[in-house]
Amino acid sequence: MPPAPQPKVNRTTVPWGAGTRQDDFGWLAGGGPEVLRVLNDERAYYEARVHQLHSVRDELTAAMRGLLPDADVSVSFMRRDYTYVTEFRAEADLPCLARRRRGADGPIESLVDLDAVARQEGSSYAEFGLTEPGPDDRILAWSVDFNGAEKYSLHFRDLTTGQDLPDRVPDTYYTGAWDATGTRFLYVVPDHAMRPWQVREHILGTSTARDRLVLQEDDEAFEVTVHATRSGEWIFIESRSRDTSECWLLPTRDTTAAPRSVAGRRRGTEYTVDHAPWDGGDELLMVTTDDAPEFRVLAASTETSGPWREVVAHDAQVRVVAVDAFAGHVILTLRRDGLPLLRVFTRDWSASYDIAPADEASTVCLARVDEFDPGAITIRTEGRTTPAAWWDVDLESGGRVEVHASAAPGLEPDRYAASRVWVTARDGARVPVTLWRRKDVPLDGSAPCVLYGYGAYEYVFEPEFDAALPPLLERGVVFAHAHVRGGGEMGRSWWEQGRLLRKRTTFDDFVDVADALAHDGALGLVDGRRIVSRGLSAGGLLQGAVYSQRPDRWRAVVAEVPFVDVVTAMSDTSIPLTVNEWDEWGDPRDPEFLAYLAGYSPYDNLPLAEGRPPLLVTGALHDPRVLVREPAKWTMALRASDPGQGAGADSDDPTSPGTVLFRVETAEGAHSGPAGRFGHVDYEAEVGAWILAALL
Numbered sequence: 001m002p003p004a005p006q007p008k009v010n011r012t013t014v015p016w017g018a019g020t021r022q023d024d025f026g027w028l029a030g031g032g033p034e035v036l037r038v039l040n041d042e043r044a045y046y047e048a049r050v051h052q053l054h055s056v057r058d059e060l061t062a063a064m065r066g067l068l069p070d071a072d073v074s075v076s077f078m079r080r081d082y083t084y085v086t087e088f089r090a091e092a093d094l095p096c097l098a099r100r101r102r103g104a105d106g107p108i109e110s111l112v113d114l115d116a117v118a119r120q121e122g123s124s125y126a127e128f129g130l131t132e133p134g135p136d137d138r139i140l141a142w143s144v145d146f147n148g149a150e151k152y153s154l155h156f157r158d159l160t161t162g163q164d165l166p167d168r169v170p171d172t173y174y175t176g177a178w179d180a181t182g183t184r185f186l187y188v189v190p191d192h193a194m195r196p197w198q199v200r201e202h203i204l205g206t207s208t209a210r211d212r213l214v215l216q217e218d219d220e221a222f223e224v225t226v227h228a229t230r231s232g233e234w235i236f237i238e239s240r241s242r243d244t245s246e247c248w249l250l251p252t253r254d255t256t257a258a259p260r261s262v263a264g265r266r267r268g269t270e271y272t273v274d275h276a277p278w279d280g281g282d283e284l285l286m287v288t289t290d291d292a293p294e295f296r297v298l299a300a301s302t303e304t305s306g307p308w309r310e311v312v313a314h315d316a317q318v319r320v321v322a323v324d325a326f327a328g329h330v331i332l333t334l335r336r337d338g339l340p341l342l343r344v345f346t347r348d349w350s351a352s353y354d355i356a357p358a359d360e361a362s363t364v365c366l367a368r369v370d371e372f373d374p375g376a377i378t379i380r381t382e383g384r385t386t387p388a389a390w391w392d393v394d395l396e397s398g399g400r401v402e403v404h405a406s407a408a409p410g411l412e413p414d415r416y417a418a419s420r421v422w423v424t425a426r427d428g429a430r431v432p433v434t435l436w437r438r439k440d441v442p443l444d445g446s447a448p449c450v451l452y453g454y455g456a457y458e459y460v461f462e463p464e465f466d467a468a469l470p471p472l473l474e475r476g477v478v479f480a481h482a483h484v485r486g487g488g489e490m491g492r493s494w495w496e497q498g499r500l501l502r503k504r505t506t507f508d509d510f511v512d513v514a515d516a517l518a519h520d521g522a523l524g525l526v527d528g529r530r531i532v533s534r535g536l537s538a539g540g541l542l543q544g545a546v547y548s549q550r551p552d553r554w555r556a557v558v559a560e561v562p563f564v565d566v567v568t569a570m571s572d573t574s575i576p577l578t579v580n581e582w583d584e585w586g587d588p589r590d591p592e593f594l595a596y597l598a599g600y601s602p603y604d605n606l607p608l609a610e611g612r613p614p615l616l617v618t619g620a621l622h623d624p625r626v627l628v629r630e631p632a633k634w635t636m637a638l639r640a641s642d643p644g645q646g647a648g649a650d651s652d653d654p655t656s657p658g659t660v661l662f663r664v665e666t667a668e669g670a671h672s673g674p675a676g677r678f679g680h681v682d683y684e685a686e687v688g689a690w691i692l693a694a695l696l
Contacts, residue, residue, distance in 0.1 A: 002647050002660070003041040005640035015571035017594040023568065024640070025633040039621065039632065042662040049654045049661055050690060057689035063471035064681035069407040073098075073108065075390045077368035078378060079133055084111075093676035094118055097131050097142070111159060112142050121146050125668030125675045129154075129174055134182035135232065135252075139165075139204070141176055141185050148622040148670030150194065154187055156204060169208050177228040177235045180252040186214060186226050186235060194576035194624045196223045199237055201255060215248065215259055220579035228252065229275040230325070231372045234302075236273065242457075242583030243289075245270045249302075262286075262305050270295075275302065276325035277372070278347060285311075285323045285330065294491050295320035297332065311349050319491035324366060327373035329395045331366055338420075338432045338489045340364055340462065342379065344395060353398045355379060361418030361434050362386065363462040378403070384436055385416040385473070387465045408467065415439060416473055421523060423482075423516040429497070431509050432489060433517070435525070436469065436479045445519030448530035448555075448695035449478045453513075455486030455506035456538035457584060458495035468684035475692060478526050480517060484509035484542075500586050501596055507545040514546075514553050529555065530695050534687075536560035537626055537671065544602030544634065547615060554613045556655055556694035558687060561619055561671055565630045566601035567594065576624045603634050609642040614659040616690055620669040628664065635662040655694040 005025075012026030028035055050057075072088045082099040087108060089096060094114040100106060118126035129143035129152030140159055143152035154169035154176075173188040173196040183204050191197045199214040214237070217224045221241040228235050235250040237259055244267055248259035262273055262284065271288035276299075284305060286298040294316055298308040312332070319335040330349070334341040340363055342355040357364045358381060367378040367390060377395060382388040387406040393399070417439045422430045441447050450472065454461055461481065469479060483489040486498025486506040498506040510533070515521045518528025533554050535543045540562025547557045563569065571588050573579055586593035598604055615638070619631035638660045639646040648656030663686070668675070673683045 001651075002045050002639055002645050003038065005636050005645065014568050016567060017571055017588040017591070023633075025636045026568075028632045028636070029627075029629045035632075036621075036666065039628065039664050039666050042632070042635065043664050043666060046661045046663045049651075049659070050686070052652075053654060053686075053689040053693055056692060057685050060468075060471050060685035060688045060692075061682055063474070064467045064685055065678065067408045067411055067467035067470060068677055068681065069409055072407060073404070074388060074406055075367060075378065075380070075404055076131075077370060078102070078374070079370040080137060082133075082137060084131070084133070088677060089113075089115070093678040094126055095128075095677075097128070097140075111140055111162075112157060114144070117144060118146070123147070123668055124679075125670070127670065127675050129172065130176045130187075132176050132178060132185075133159075134178050135180060136182055139182055141178070141187075143172055143176075145670075147668045148620060148665075148675070150624050150670070151190070154202075156185070165204065167202065167204055167206075167208065169202055169211070175225040175227055177226050178252070179235075179255045180232070184255050186237075186250075186255065188224055188226055193220075193574065193578065195220065195580060196225065199224055199226050212256075214250070214255070220573070221583060223580060230370055231275045231277050233277060234275050238272065239265075240270070241580065243268055243270060245272070247271065247273050249305075260305070263288075263308075272322065274323050274325045276330070276347075277302075278327070285325055287320050287323050289492070292316075292320075293493065293496075294318065297323055312345070317491075319488070325372075326377065326395065331377065333366060335460070335488070335491055338483065340460075342366060344393075344398065355393065355398070357381065358383070358386075359418065360420035361436065361463055363464070365462070382462075382464055383418065384463045384466060384469055384479075385411075385418065386413050387411070406465065408465070411470060416470065421525070423513045423523070425505075425509050425512045427505075427508075429485065429509070431485070431513055432483045433513055434463070434481045434483070436473060438473045438476065441473075441476050441478060443478070443525040445524045445527060447476055447478045447526050449480055449517060449526035449532070450691060450695075451480045451482060451510070451514055451517070451531055451533050452539070453482045453484050453506075453510045453533070453535050453542050454537075454539035455484040455498055455509070455542055457486075458488035458492065460488045466684075467681055468688060472688055472692070475696065477692075477695060480513075480526070482510055482513040484513070486538075499584055501592070503585065503596075504545075504600055506542060507549060507600065510542055510546055511550050511553060514550075528553075532556045532558065532691050532694055534558040534560070534691075535562075538563055540564065540626070540631075541566065541602065545600050545605075547613070548602055548605045548607045551607045551611050551613055556614045556616070556691065558616045558691065559618070559631070560673075561623055561626045562602070562617065562631055562634065563626050564602040564634045567597045567604065569627075569630065570597060575627060603630070603637060606637060606641050609644070609658070612638075612642070612658050612660075614648060614655045614657060614694060615646075615661070616687065617660070617662045618664070618673075619662065620665040620671065620673075621667075622665075622669060623671045625671045631662060632664070635660055653693075654690060661690075 014023040014026040070090045087096045092115040096113040123146040132141040140157045143154040154172045156165045176187040237248040246265040247262045282302045296314040297312045322333040324331045332343045345352040362383040376392045389405040391400040540559040543559035544564040588594040646660030648659030650656040
């Protein structure tokens with residue numbers, strides 16, 4: 001039997017809007033041995049229920065690992081004389097940061113081997129936070145997290161000796177930048193709620209206790225980042241909420257100077273900048289929402305930061321994502337018709353050409369090139385069934401040459417087909433959906449389907465190769481990604497239509513896509529009786545919502561690290577992300593938002609016990625983004641509201657209707673799952689085996 005829900009005598013007071021309420025399972029927020037025991041019991045129950053799937057899991061593991069080369073190298077970024085690469089050595093699970101001289105076929109020089117670092121720490125988990133070579137490529141700033149909590153220990157490695165300097169800064173966050181001398185490094189630290197709020201400066205060879213505060217962001221709705229410009233002359237410090245930002249300039253030659261704000265801060269106006277030190281005019285280029293909901297491009301003198309002038313005709317149908325300045329050209333990253341696009345302009349903006357993805361199911365992006373006058377830039381192309389390839393593009397001619405491609409032994413990309421369809425949602429909006437299948441699997445309403453979704457933060461899941469997908473496609477499954485509102489696939493307006501008091505649009509879109517894809521729906525492409533829905537984090541919220549709203553639609557639901565206790569989480573300012581997230585979900589201290597959030601929060605809107613599809617929930621003890629209490633509380637509440645306690649109608653079948661399983665990581669593990677290439681596919685094989693058991 002499943003672990004028994006705890007009796008209501010453990011009821012706890014939890015935050016709720018501007019006040020509090022009693023919560024039967026609020027005690028799970030307290031931590032301690034009792035909570036850990038419950039989590040361990042849940043993991044043991046999960047392992048017992050899925051034991052019969054081990055043979056399928058092992059088959060999938062072998063197939064997925066078979067698509068990973070024994071050793072692999074992928075381009076990480078370009079800087080001066082070197083190409084920095086991510087290298088997986090033979091049989092290594094974790095990557096190594098390495099480099100080789102540009103234009104040379106010589107040996108790769110290993111810089112930091114995470115596999116070796118993790119072994120020294122006695123951990124199976126290790127993730128880089130930042131990797132920033134100094135201005136002379138002699139000292140490398142690098143940081144590492146050993147348990148998935150996203151607090152990184154910052155180190156400085158002498159690349160001539162391969163040894164770390166004594167300097168070590170604990171509990172840092174993402175992003176960092178060197179000064180011009182390579183002796184001072186600016187880094188970011190989070191506050192008690194894991195909000196990156198301070199930029200500090202460390203001087204090599206000094207005590208970290210003497211590190212200087214450069215900038216502090218006191219507004220809890222904002223998060224800070226820091227990075228150096230490609231020109232090497234400035235450091236940009238950026239503070240950003242969901243719809244407002246401010247950027248400061250700091251000269252690399254004197255980081256003790258006071259940071260200078262570029263354009264101040266105005267509520268509802270976002271901007272990012274890049275530096276263009278061109279002959280005849282030292283300029284800043286800005287991408288901003290000022291008078292342009294889908295952003296526009298402006299320019300101004302670096303010295304005065306104004307007046308700003310528009311340099312590219314604004315197109316309200318094209319989302320401007322980023323601007324990157326080079327010595328003779330400017331590259332805009334755009335989104336048009338739901339797809340990425342690179343547009344290369346001459347420096348005077350008089351001529352341009354586009355670099356588009358290969359098809360509707362592929363992506364193209366500018367690789368990181370930390371050199372202002374490279375002559376050629378590097379782009380990356382990729383698809384879910386096509387491994388990544390890197391191309392050098394001559395900026396003058398637009399001609400490209402492939403310089404590296406990731407290997408996938410045994411993969412036959414021509415076996416798979418990808419296409420895009422459009423679903424008309426209930427309010428008339430056209431929602432794009434990308435489909436992948438084996439070519440001989442018909443789209444005639446007979447094939448099973450995994451439907452994936454996210455839909456939040458204007459985030460776009462660009463298609464990346466995943467060794468876990470072809471083995472599922474080989475078993476006749478159609479994989480569909482619904483690009484629902486709340487994401488950014490169709491631009492800023494797509495996000496605006498799926499956040500705050502319009503958040504339910506995200507859930508409606510997902511259900512509408514499933515109904516249209518089903519054999520008896522508008523498109524009739526897949527078997528509507530065999531659709532498994534899946535999503536992670538905010539996508540896990542999506543799964544929780546549609547699990548409650550339309551339990552009849554799904555053969556099974558996979559909710560990974562799901563954000564499901566929405567009102568309590570958004571009412572608790574002591575936990576990570578809350579205040580910063582009010583611009584995404586709403587502040588429940590406002591009665592209108594409280595009522596709206598309470599109306600869809602999965603923890604507060606459990607479906608009737610009868611007719612629930614099987615549910616697989618995941619969580620991680622060290623996850624700082626969706627605290628493990630959320631999936632744990634949801635699991636407990638579902639069990640308590642079901643006379644069968646989530647065991648399902650047939651407890652020998654792990655995908656029996658009504659089954660609730662909670663796969664929780666109580667050791668090392670991050671928000672997005674295990675670290676390492678093998679850890680990733682092993683996890684995917686587990687989830688895939690459960691999905692196949694439901695579908696086939």
